[in-house]
Amino acid sequence: MSRPPPSKGSFDLFLCKLLSHSGLSPADRAALLALPRAHRRFEPGAFLLREGDRPDICPILLSGFAFRRKLSQDGDRQIVAIKIPGDSLDFQSIFVSTADHDLQALTEIEVAVIANRDMENLVASRPGIARAVITDILIEASVGREWLLNNGRRSARARLAHLLCELHLRLELTGSPGLVARSLPLTQEQLADLLGLTPVHINRTLKTLVERGAVVRSGRKIRIADLEKLKAIAGFNPRYLHREVDAACGGETSPFAGAD
Amino acid sequence: MSRPPPSKGSFDLFLCKLLSHSGLSPADRAALLALPRAHRRFEPGAFLLREGDRPDICPILLSGFAFRRKLSQDGDRQIVAIKIPGDSLDFQSIFVSTADHDLQALTEIEVAVIANRDMENLVASRPGIARAVITDILIEASVGREWLLNNGRRSARARLAHLLCELHLRLELTGSPGLVARSLPLTQEQLADLLGLTPVHINRTLKTLVERGAVVRSGRKIRIADLEKLKAIAGFNPRYLHREVDAACGGETSPFAGAD
DNA sequence: CGATGTGTTGAGCAAAATCAATGGGTGTGG
DNA sequence: CCACACCCATTGATTTTGCTCAACACATCG
Numbered sequence: 001m002s003r004p005p006p007s008k009g010s011f012d013l014f015l016c017k018l019l020s021h022s023g024l025s026p027a028d029r030a031a032l033l034a035l036p037r038a039h040r041r042f043e044p045g046a047f048l049l050r051e052g053d054r055p056d057i058c059p060i061l062l063s064g065f066a067f068r069r070k071l072s073q074d075g076d077r078q079i080v081a082i083k084i085p086g087d088s089l090d091f092q093s094i095f096v097s098t099a100d101h102d103l104q105a106l107t108e109i110e111v112a113v114i115a116n117r118d119m120e121n122l123v124a125s126r127p128g129i130a131r132a133v134i135t136d137i138l139i140e141a142s143v144g145r146e147w148l149l150n151n152g153r154r155s156a157r158a159r160l161a162h163l164l165c166e167l168h169l170r171l172e173l174t175g176s177p178g179l180v181a182r183s184l185p186l187t188q189e190q191l192a193d194l195l196g197l198t199p200v201h202i203n204r205t206l207k208t209l210v211e212r213g214a215v216v217r218s219g220r221k222i223r224i225a226d227l228e229k230l231k232a233i234a235g236f237n238p239r240y241l242h243r244e245v246d247a248a249c250g251g252e253t254s255p256f257a258g259a260d
Numbered sequence: 261m262s263r264p265p266p267s268k269g270s271f272d273l274f275l276c277k278l279l280s281h282s283g284l285s286p287a288d289r290a291a292l293l294a295l296p297r298a299h300r301r302f303e304p305g306a307f308l309l310r311e312g313d314r315p316d317i318c319p320i321l322l323s324g325f326a327f328r329r330k331l332s333q334d335g336d337r338q339i340v341a342i343k344i345p346g347d348s349l350d351f352q353s354i355f356v357s358t359a360d361h362d363l364q365a366l367t368e369i370e371v372a373v374i375a376n377r378d379m380e381n382l383v384a385s386r387p388g389i390a391r392a393v394i395t396d397i398l399i400e401a402s403v404g405r406e407w408l409l410n411n412g413r414r415s416a417r418a419r420l421a422h423l424l425c426e427l428h429l430r431l432e433l434t435g436s437p438g439l440v441a442r443s444l445p446l447t448q449e450q451l452a453d454l455l456g457l458t459p460v461h462i463n464r465t466l467k468t469l470v471e472r473g474a475v476v477r478s479g480r481k482i483r484i485a486d487l488e489k490l491k492a493i494a495g496f497n498p499r500y501l502h503r504e505v506d507a508a509c510g511g512e513t514s515p516f517a518g519a520d
Numbered sequence: 521c522g523a524t525g526t527g528t529t530g531a532g533c534a535a536a537a538t539c540a541a542t543g544g545g546t547g548t549g550g
Numbered sequence: 551c552c553a554c555a556c557c558c559a560t561t562g563a564t565t566t567t568g569c570t571c572a573a574c575a576c577a578t579c580g
């Protein structure tokens with residue numbers, strides 16, 4: 001059940017991520033690992049992609065966090081996705097020419113860069129890989145739908161709790177330390193952009209989560225103190241993450257196990 | 261430029277939808293049109309799919325409207341997608357076993373039902389079709405991201421205006437009459453579920469759009485009176501719909517043309 | 521004709537936004 | 551090492567937006 005997670009910043013993490021939801025034959029795995037790729041590093045806030053760009057590369061996140069952001073005509077911001085190590089950051093540009101959002105580093109990040117052409121050839125020639133890629137895209141879309149529900153219908157407190165639960169679970173499912181073991185790398189302003197709230201209100205809401213013992217804070221660091229309490233506040237149900245294959249990347253049994 | 265749209269309720273509409281964003285070879289088109297399929301009809305409100313189901317069929321919407329809905333643990337509802345004629349209603353289940361949301365008929369609808377196995381075989385054996393399917397999935401995901409921005413950051417009035425602009429444009433792009441020519445088939449309660457608002461507030465917001473001359477109402481029917489005004493209120497930018505191929509399904513030149 | 525769905529309106533309330541000021545780390549340069 | 555700047559977090563006061571509750575109107579359909 002428990003296998004050591006791949007070393008930090010390894011391309012294996014990407015394979016792991018795909019294996020967490022899709023089966024891949026040894027030949028498919030080998031083909032993925034044989035992809036020519038370059039490694040790059042970005043500072044927090046760096047843009048990997050801007051709305052309107054027509055990128056020809058597919059970055060894979062190896063370490064750190066990244067996010068997708070959209071801007072309204074009035075300049076209001078909304079973060080529409082958070083990406084964690086192992087995630088592909090832009091399968092979309094393989095199929096659709098123009099980016100519809102910005103993609104930015106949240107923390108310092110390492111990425112492996114693959115040529116879209118190479119990735120597309122793999123998808124066209126290997127149905128198993130095509131299937132894994134589509135599944136990955138679909139799960140991101142499912143997360144987006146859950147965010148629509150979260151931001152549209154839950155209170156500020158439940159929204160925040162739900163986001164923390166999701167990030168924690170996604171991290172543990174890919175073999176990374178969760179938010180019990182590490183702190184959240186988001187500022188209150190970024191949390192506001194994520195949840196459709198204001199930074200001031202995030203601050204006050206966070207305080208209520210601390211008062212209830214669900215999270216703890218030391219300085220700017222936020223961690224989960226009581227996951228069960230947080231799940232209860234959030235009304236969290238992990239089905240939307242489609243964790244249908246036993247995690248293939250190690251990590252101890254998640255506290256979420258069996259909750260699906 | 262302008263070719264007659266396919267007859268109402270025809271399977272051609274599905275092909276048109278795919279062609280609106282992806283090129284398909286004659287062989288690919290023929291393979292799609294040769295898919296074995298059954299026709300079915302559903303009453304308004306009928307469930308085509310419920311969260312937790314493991315469907316083995318792929319319905320294609322031929323006429324009428326449908327929607328995806330999620331429920332929170334507290335029973336709050338959020339509509340997370342609207343589907344119009346020509347749309348595939350569930351490519352997702354070809355790749356992911358369990359549904360993460362409900363799928364319901366909004367109006368009376370006609371659907372063509374394809375076996376997932378057949379669709380999957382086509383995707384596995386024909387890269388052009390795989391590409392079109394992935395692109396279709398990606399565009400739906402892009403719409404979801406725009407909704408996150410819309411519901412998270414825009415005022416009630418702008419939200420409502422934005423939704424009307426989007427539906428109008430999507431309809432015209434697939435050769436259906438838009439919301440200038442036909443009325444909106446959504447109740448105020450459904451609009452509330454879409455936009456994360458309450459029915460009462462939708463009612464008041466709608467009134468302000470009428471006062472400004474952007475929409476007109478006769479009885480329960482809502483239509484667009486002044487599309488440019490509505491777009492201005494919404495801050496509408498159609499880029500997220502990825503209309504990158506010239507519409508292949510006829511219809512006159514859209515008033516949005518060139519705005520991308 | 522009544523039953524049921526929706527739509528409409530008003531009064532009061534609650535959640536979150538806004539505005540504004542203060543405080544606290546962290547990092548840089550003198 | 552200290553001073554300063556900068557960014558972020560915090561807090562209070564006030565306003566706004568949208569919600570809740572409740573009553574009523576209006577259509578459609580049996």
